[in-house]
Amino acid sequence: MTRDDCGRLDAADPLAPFRERFALPEGVIYLDGNSLGPLPHATAERLSHAVTHEWGEQLIRSWNTAGWMEMPTRIGDKIARLLGAAPGTVVAGDSTSVNVYRVLAAALALRPERRVIVSERSNFPTDLYIAEGLCAQLGAGHALRLIEPEALPAALDESVAVLMLTHVNYRTGLMHDMTALTQAAHARGGVAIWDLAHSAGAVPVDLAGAGADFAVGCGYKFLNGGPGAPGFLYVAPALLDQTRLPLTGWLGHAAPFAFEPAYRPAEGIRRAIVGTPAVLGLAALEVGVDIALSAPMEQVRDKSMRLARLFLERVQRACPGMFRELCPSQDERRGSQVCLSHPEGYAIMQALIARNVIGDFRAPDILRFGITPLYLRHIDVWDAVEALREVMESGEWRAPEFQRRLAVT
Numbered sequence: 001m002t003r004d005d006c007g008r009l010d011a012a013d014p015l016a017p018f019r020e021r022f023a024l025p026e027g028v029i030y031l032d033g034n035s036l037g038p039l040p041h042a043t044a045e046r047l048s049h050a051v052t053h054e055w056g057e058q059l060i061r062s063w064n065t066a067g068w069m070e071m072p073t074r075i076g077d078k079i080a081r082l083l084g085a086a087p088g089t090v091v092a093g094d095s096t097s098v099n100v101y102r103v104l105a106a107a108l109a110l111r112p113e114r115r116v117i118v119s120e121r122s123n124f125p126t127d128l129y130i131a132e133g134l135c136a137q138l139g140a141g142h143a144l145r146l147i148e149p150e151a152l153p154a155a156l157d158e159s160v161a162v163l164m165l166t167h168v169n170y171r172t173g174l175m176h177d178m179t180a181l182t183q184a185a186h187a188r189g190g191v192a193i194w195d196l197a198h199s200a201g202a203v204p205v206d207l208a209g210a211g212a213d214f215a216v217g218c219g220y221k222f223l224n225g226g227p228g229a230p231g232f233l234y235v236a237p238a239l240l241d242q243t244r245l246p247l248t249g250w251l252g253h254a255a256p257f258a259f260e261p262a263y264r265p266a267e268g269i270r271r272a273i274v275g276t277p278a279v280l281g282l283a284a285l286e287v288g289v290d291i292a293l294s295a296p297m298e299q300v301r302d303k304s305m306r307l308a309r310l311f312l313e314r315v316q317r318a319c320p321g322m323f324r325e326l327c328p329s330q331d332e333r334r335g336s337q338v339c340l341s342h343p344e345g346y347a348i349m350q351a352l353i354a355r356n357v358i359g360d361f362r363a364p365d366i367l368r369f370g371i372t373p374l375y376l377r378h379i380d381v382w383d384a385v386e387a388l389r390e391v392m393e394s395g396e397w398r399a400p401e402f403q404r405r406l407a408v409t
């Protein structure tokens, strides 16, 4: 493989036209779309219209005339298509952290006689913190049991109320077998919750096929919905009627504008809405979701695996023995990111960023690179690893300015 070979692969890439849809700064190689997706050009236009016309001119009329009220379910239905879920099972809104709280509380209420939540020790901390806080709030002896990935199936015994996992691990990129683990949880009478923060728009997901009970996920990562974009929440159709999601707000009521004093849940997934939708955030999210829907997932996954393999092979050649590969070597077990560990990972990443190759760092020692096939080219991967080689050979990461820890790593 040479740099010219990369150029040839890019010329033949069916996803190549998607790159033009994004505002990527000149000279930047962006390997952090798993943390904050880039700006789609259409988002700037959509937001400008939503602000100046829908809000500015139409004012409150837009709730009825611009489809504002339907945004959580309309965009939810679009996200459902990315997740192998039926229409009417997903709403867009609120943050992933809040949605984790809501589905976890609902899931625990489905198994009132059980007290154990099983999750992964290296799950994203907000999921664990939310679970810890909910256990304390319930005051009924619930406990969070943190397990290493390979020991998960054996940990699913009859005491387990809920298995709560992130499908693709944020640090290692390890992708769980959603179907097998959901079945294992169900076989022992448990409920399965999946966090799809690093899956939605990134890897094939089949919530219905896997039999997942609940799911949540992020809008600002692979869905390119913008900083702080609303997240989403899924409830399996069979559970909808028996589920009481907490935060029973007025827009989840059967008749919000009847202003009744007592709560009655709305039909179907609408009951999962809490309050007034964040219209501007949802407008931006919808653009990102529409782009994701227009890219065939088989092509996205195929290119993601090729780019990741190219990245890892190039690192082995360009920086032999310098990094430990943390992500699974098997393509099928890896989500859409690659992770290398190095004791000086933070400074190395800062030096890379100074060269306009943007990835991120996860404590204690992980260099993380998001693989986003809609706008990343083979040649970008080649050049990124060349930059990494130069950073390592020159030792420029040792400079004091690269050692200083910033608030967001």
Ligand SMILES: *Cc1c(COP(=O)(O)O)cnc(C)c1O
Pocket: 095, 096, 097, 098, 124, 126, 127, 166, 170, 195, 197, 198, 218, 231
């Ligand atoms: C990114 C991420 C989150 C983020 O939650 P917010 O409420 O949006 O801050 C939650 N869970 C996982 C697994 C994530 O990767």
